Amino acid sequence: MPISALEHFSYCPRQCGLIHLEQVFDDNVFTLRGRLAHERVDEVHHETRPDLRREYAVPLWSRRLGLIGRADLVEFTATGPYPVEHKVGKKRAWDHETIQLCAQAMCLEEMLGQAVPRGAIYYHGSRARREVEFDAALRRQVEETTAAVRAMLRDLALPAAVHDARCRHCSLQDACLPAVVGRPARARAWRAELFRTHGEEDGPGS
Ligand code: SF4
Numbered sequence: 001m002p003i004s005a006l007e008h009f010s011y012c013p014r015q016c017g018l019i020h021l022e023q024v025f026d027d028n029v030f031t032l033r034g035r036l037a038h039e040r041v042d043e044v045h046h047e048t049r050p051d052l053r054r055e056y057a058v059p060l061w062s063r064r065l066g067l068i069g070r071a072d073l074v075e076f077t078a079t080g081p082y083p084v085e086h087k088v089g090k091k092r093a094w095d096h097e098t099i100q101l102c103a104q105a106m107c108l109e110e111m112l113g114q115a116v117p118r119g120a121i122y123y124h125g126s127r128a129r130r131e132v133e134f135d136a137a138l139r140r141q142v143e144e145t146t147a148a149v150r151a152m153l154r155d156l157a158l159p160a161a162v163h164d165a166r167c168r169h170c171s172l173q174d175a176c177l178p179a180v181v182g183r184p185a186r187a188r189a190w191r192a193e194l195f196r197t198h199g200e201e202d203g204p205g206s
Pocket residue numbers: 012013014015016018160161162163164166167168170171172173176177178
């Protein structure tokens with residue numbers, strides 16, 4: 001299962017279902033900006049300094065969690081590996097981003113047999129890092145989200161629409177139609193109206 005599914009699920013379970021169950025993907029200004037911001041870190045290369053080695057586009061996996069993915073950047077210093085995820089926009093504190101970063105750290109720990117207690121998210125809009133500590137609560141969130149995504153994929157169950165402020169930034173609005181499916185009573189009323197109108201136009205016996 002891709003690590004990105006954890007980020008999608010913790011942002012909106014339906015978004016995760018649309019992408020990973022129904023293979024829907026649409027771009028909007030946010031996804032396009034994200035792609036541009038990732039151009040440099042999507043290419044496998046490295047940089048070395050006297051006390052630091054930077055590896056870009058590092059493949060990741062965890063047999064225990066059943067996850068695969070890629071880290072934008074892993075810095076190796078005397079204190080161990082330090083994953084850095086690149087994001088567009090200004091510095092913020094969004095949980096779905098920290099879950100993704102912590103999942104990368106848990107993969108690195110299993111792959112390298114070394115503790116990864118911290119990492120950072122780099123925000124291109126502010127040119128600033130937010131350091132994240134991978135504490136027990138965050139690691140539990142990664143495990144629980146992994147189990148929830150796996151259950152969704154196993155049951156082929158597309159989650160309900162959240163229909164809230166998250167939808168404004170979501171590129172999948174056209175496929176999701178949150179205003180329709182997020183209000184089942186309204187959708188039922190529209191359906192009843194549609195069939196009532198058609199029934200009247202078609203006339204009796206049709
Ligand atoms: S439009 Fe809203 S409900 Fe639909 S996938 Fe996006 S965030 Fe989720």
